[in-house]
Amino acid sequence: MAAVVAKLLAAFLAVLAVSGAAAWDVKLELDDGMPLIHMLRPLLSTGGHLGRKGRVPCDSWRFAVETNTLRGWKTIPARCEKYVGNYMMGGHYRSDSRAVVNEAIAYAEGLKLSGNGNEVWVFDVDETTLSNLPYYAKHGFGAEPYNWTTFGNYVQEANAPALPETMRLYKRLQALGIKPVILTGRREDKREATAKNLASEGYTGYEKLLLKPQDVKVHSVEFKSGERKKLEDAGYVIVGNIGDQWTDLLGEPEGARTFKLPDPMYYIG
Amino acid sequence: MAAVVAKLLAAFLAVLAVSGAAAWDVKLELDDGMPLIHMLRPLLSTGGHLGRKGRVPCDSWRFAVETNTLRGWKTIPARCEKYVGNYMMGGHYRSDSRAVVNEAIAYAEGLKLSGNGNEVWVFDVDETTLSNLPYYAKHGFGAEPYNWTTFGNYVQEANAPALPETMRLYKRLQALGIKPVILTGRREDKREATAKNLASEGYTGYEKLLLKPQDVKVHSVEFKSGERKKLEDAGYVIVGNIGDQWTDLLGEPEGARTFKLPDPMYYIG
Numbered sequence: 027m028a029a030v031v032a033k034l035l036a037a038f039l040a041v042l043a044v045s046g047a048a049a050w051d052v053k054l055e056l057d058d059g060m061p062l063i064h065m066l067r068p069l070l071s072t073g074g075h076l077g078r079k080g081r082v083p084c085d086s087w088r089f090a091v092e093t094n095t096l097r098g099w100k101t102i103p104a105r106c107e108k109y110v111g112n113y114m115m116g117g118h119y120r121s122d123s124r125a126v127v128n129e130a131i132a133y134a135e136g137l138k139l140s141g142n143g144n145e146v147w148v149f150d151v152d153e154t155t156l157s158n159l160p161y162y163a164k165h166g167f168g169a170e171p172y173n174w175t176t177f178g179n180y181v182q183e184a185n186a187p188a189l190p191e192t193m194r195l196y197k198r199l200q201a202l203g204i205k206p207v208i209l210t211g212r213r214e215d216k217r218e219a220t221a222k223n224l225a226s227e228g229y230t231g232y233e234k235l236l237l238k239p240q241d242v243k244v245h246s247v248e249f250k251s252g253e254r255k256k257l258e259d260a261g262y263v264i265v266g267n268i269g270d271q272w273t274d275l276l277g278e279p280e281g282a283r284t285f286k287l288p289d290p291m292y293y294i295g
Numbered sequence: 296m297a298a299v300v301a302k303l304l305a306a307f308l309a310v311l312a313v314s315g316a317a318a319w320d321v322k323l324e325l326d327d328g329m330p331l332i333h334m335l336r337p338l339l340s341t342g343g344h345l346g347r348k349g350r351v352p353c354d355s356w357r358f359a360v361e362t363n364t365l366r367g368w369k370t371i372p373a374r375c376e377k378y379v380g381n382y383m384m385g386g387h388y389r390s391d392s393r394a395v396v397n398e399a400i401a402y403a404e405g406l407k408l409s410g411n412g413n414e415v416w417v418f419d420v421d422e423t424t425l426s427n428l429p430y431y432a433k434h435g436f437g438a439e440p441y442n443w444t445t446f447g448n449y450v451q452e453a454n455a456p457a458l459p460e461t462m463r464l465y466k467r468l469q470a471l472g473i474k475p476v477i478l479t480g481r482r483e484d485k486r487e488a489t490a491k492n493l494a495s496e497g498y499t500g501y502e503k504l505l506l507k508p509q510d511v512k513v514h515s516v517e518f519k520s521g522e523r524k525k526l527e528d529a530g531y532v533i534v535g536n537i538g539d540q541w542t543d544l545l546g547e548p549e550g551a552r553t554f555k556l557p558d559p560m561y562y563i564g
Contacts, residue, residue, distance in 0.1 A: 093555035125355035286362035
C-alpha cells in the first residue's frame with residue numbers, strides 16, 4: 027500500500043510540474059503516453075461544481091456533446107476551458123482519436139473490395155485531416171466565441187498540422203486501394219489554402235476535394251449528404267466516412283460505416 | 296503548492312480507502328458527489344496498457360463505444376472490467392446521465408405545445424427507464440458474454456430500479472403535458488414483468504408500452520423506427536426520444552430530438 031501511495035504521489039508531482047510548464051505549447055507534438063494530465067486536472071477545475079443544480083462535471087458535459095445530445099452551443103462552458111485544454115493537449119484527445127482510427131483501419135482491412143477501384147472514403151477537414159489546435163490553443167479551446175476573421179486568416183496561412191491518427195488511416199486506406207475524398211464545410215475561397223495545407227502535410231493522391239459553394243446558404247448536413255449522394259450517383263461506393271462533427275456523419279447516404287472523431291471545442295450545426 | 300499537494304494526497308488516500316470497501320455493492324444508491332473513484336481508478340486498471348499497439352485506454356474505448364464507432368461487440372474488453380465497474384458505480388455514470396437529462400428537460404421546457412395533447416416522448420426501457428446495474432454488477436459489468444437465461448430470469452423478477460435521472464425527466468414531461476411512450480426491444484413475453492417493474496418504480500400514466508412481437512426476427516432499428524412511424528401515422532408528434540443504444544435513436548422518424556444516455560456495458564445491434 028505504501029509503495030502504491032508513493033508511486034501515485036510521484037505521478038501527482040509530475041503532473042503539477044508539467045501543468046506549470048509548457049503543456050499549453052501550441053505545437054502538436056504530444057507523446058501518446060500521457061494520460062495523467064487530463065485525468066487529474068478535472069479535480070482542480072470542475073470537481074467543486076458537482077453539487078450545484080444544473081451543473082455537471084466537464085467530462086459529463088463532453089459526453090453529452092460527443093453523443094449529439096447537446097446541440098447548437100456557441101462556446102464551451104467557461105468553467106471547462108482548463109478541462110478542454112487538458113483534454114486536447116494532454117494525450118486524451120489523441121488516444122480517443124486512436125481508438126476511432128484503430129477501429130476504422132480494422133474495418134477497412136476486413137472489406138472485400140470490388141477490384142473496380144470505385145470504393146471511396148470520405149474525410150472531413152477541420153479536426154479530422156487537419157488539426158486547428160494551434161489556433162484554438164490561443165483562443166481558449168472553444169471558450170472564446172467563434173471569430174470568422176481570425177479563424178479565416180489562420181486557414182489562409184495553410185499551416186495546420188495533420189491529425190496524426192487520421193493520417194495513419196489515410197495512408198492505410200490508400201495502400202488497401204480505397205480512394206480518399208475530402209469533403210469540407212470550408213467554402214471555395216479556401217480551396218487554394220486547403221489544398222496547399224493538405225499537400226504540405228502529406229495528404230496527397232485524393233480523388234476529390236469538395237468545398238461548399240461560396241455564397242450558397244446551406245446547412246452542413248444538407249450540403250454534405252448531398253455531395254455524398256452525388257458521389258454514389260457517379261458510381262462511387264462510400265465504404266467509410268470520418269469526421270469530428272455529427273453533421274459530417276448524419277443524413278443519407280451516410281456511407282457504409284461512420285467514424286466519429288472527438289471534438290469538444292466547437293459545434294457545427 | 297505544498298497545500299495543494301497535501302490536499303490531493305488526502306484525496307488519493309480517500310480513494311484508496313473507498314476502493315477497498317463497498318464500492319461494488321449492487322444496490323444503486325450512489326451519491327452524486329463522488330467523481331474521485333472513476334477519475335483515478337483508470338490509472339490503476341488501464342494506465343499500463345497505453346503504449347501497446349492496438350490498445351487504447353478504457354476511457355478511449357468508451358468514447359468509441361458511445362459515439363457509435365465501435366459496433367457489434369459482444370463483451371467489454373476484459374482489461375476494462377474494473378474501469379467500467381468504477382464508471383457505473385462511482386458517480387460518473389450518474390453525472391453523464393444527468394448531463395443528458397438536464398439538456399432534455401431544458402429542451403422540453405422550451406417547446407411550444409399544440410394544446411391537443413398529441414406530443415409524446417419515446418423512452419427505451421433497459422438502461423433508460425430501468426437500470427439493470429444490480430444484474431450487471433454481478434456479471435462483470437459486460438465482461439461476461441450475454442446470457443439469455445440468467446438475464447431473462449432477472450427481468451422476470453421485475454425488481455430493476457429506476458434510473459433516477461430518467462425518472463426526473465419522465466415526471467417533468469408529464470407535468471408539462473408531454474405523454475411518455477415506452478418502446479423496448481424486450482419481447483411480449485416480458486410485458487407483464489416490464490409493466491409491473493415500471494409501475495413499482497413509479498413509471499405510471501404512460502400512453503403506450505410497446506414491446507417486440509414474440510417470434511418476429513427484426514433488428515432493433517427496424518423495429519423501433521417502425522413503431523415510431525406508426526405513432527406518427529396515428530397523429531402523435533414525437534418531440535423527444537431517449538435511449539442508451541444508438542439503435543434506439545437512429546432510423547427515420549427519429550423524433551424531433553434524440554438523447555443518448557450512457558451505456559458502456561453492452562451493445563445492441
